Amino acid sequence: MLKEERQNMILEIIADRNKIRSAELSAHLKVSEDTIRRDLRELAEGGFIKKVHGGALANPKTPESIHRRGSAPLAEMQVIAEKVLPSIKENQVIIMDGGVIIEHLVSLLNPDISLTVFTNSILVADRLVDFSSVEVYILGGKIAGRRRVSNGIDVINMLQEVNADLCIFEISSIHADIGLTGNNRDIALTQKAMITAANHSIGLCLSERIGRIQPFRITTVNYLSYLATEVPKESGMLHSLIQKGVHFI
Amino acid sequence: MLKEERQNMILEIIADRNKIRSAELSAHLKVSEDTIRRDLRELAEGGFIKKVHGGALANPKTPESIHRRGSAPLAEMQVIAEKVLPSIKENQVIIMDGGVIIEHLVSLLNPDISLTVFTNSILVADRLVDFSSVEVYILGGKIAGRRRVSNGIDVINMLQEVNADLCIFEISSIHADIGLTGNNRDIALTQKAMITAANHSIGLCLSERIGRIQPFRITTVNYLSYLATEVPKESGMLHSLIQKGVHFI
DNA sequence: GATTTTCCTGCAAGTTTTTGCGGTATTCTA
């Protein structure tokens, strides 16, 4: 990997997360911590970031870092993304939904990993295109609102011909008896198609959404291979899910 | 292979991949790394790319994320976009390709216009989603490199069921006798399908690309309803096109 | 058509950049 390329990646990560530790960067980019420190020093000298003991912070001057999306529970999402990361293995064919957690997940991916990814999210596709060994397929269809994902019959049609190893998607609501639900029929049908098109599925779910029920049924919980959430297993509400056979990450 | 020819290939590769190593270019173009370095140095001096230790990166100078041939034709692209703008009318169904000119065009659109747009460009789709009265459909398929457009059989399949009023696309090469051509088979076939799926088509073409011939045939010129370019009509080379029945905007 | 001139390319020698590592200093944390 070229030095400048690596430094650009560091800048992107910092723009995304506002902070980063040298050790993490070293592991992620597969270079020594010394090299990372040298990079950080150069970037700091150029005024792009602020270097601190242990890593670096986003430059307080740039308004860029404040544009953080919504007031969503960022830290929790980060935790979930990190939990799911090891499930993504070299050379897999993966279907990815859109959403903030999944965008985090993508930013954690090893830049040299080789994958084939089908996604209905414009933002996820946009980011993955920069991975040189990832083949990206965008699932065509009507794009709904701000989430920037395509939904509906076209997506479902295209998924019919896909047989993926893994489907990674964000869960809007999950309930032990009712199953997975959403508040939009098209999106619900699309997610169902995604799950069906893959051998295994991992649902990413903020704990606040566990137990919630929304109008449109996606599937029952037993179609879900794994559930990734940020709370420890003991949490009461999860027990009925575990009894239903849901595995946790 | 001529030097200039080789440098153009280097530019295209960088425009597509956003980065390249000298060693790769050397192997691919079958010349020594020294020659590649000399090429990169010249291109960097012309401001077309950014040379770095080990290879080169796309030029970050240009405001938009797509880097075409240097910064020169930006003004011309603006002119073309402005010429085409009046052709887009309320309530039309439009197929849009990707490319810098088209991105300009989108940024000129009236924010309240009502349209239905099919596009294979992630960037175009991303921008159009913010228009409240525009229905955006992304054409699914494999995303090719840096241009961030989907191509190939999936796109073509999806277009089969579309019947649009207008197709707006960027022309890579046009020649009065040979017709429209491109340097990538998948893209060529995709563009052909786009043109076929619409009643009328407008090709956006920088004048420097008029008269050029590339390996893959898209269609003959008579499938083109209008050609939009930045030079006045008197220009010599255009006459043979006019005689072939091409209309100019 | 022959000759001169200019340009292009690959090679070799020497220089610079990049990177990881060991050793040491500094900073953080309990």
Place this chain on the structure above:
DNA sequence: TAGAATACCGCAAAAACTTGCAGGAAAATC
């Protein structure tokens, strides 16, 4: 304040770069 984590420094090897040069191709000139 001790121990751990982090940072810095200098060094060495590998990779990449620069430069000058020579053979050969292309273009210009006569």
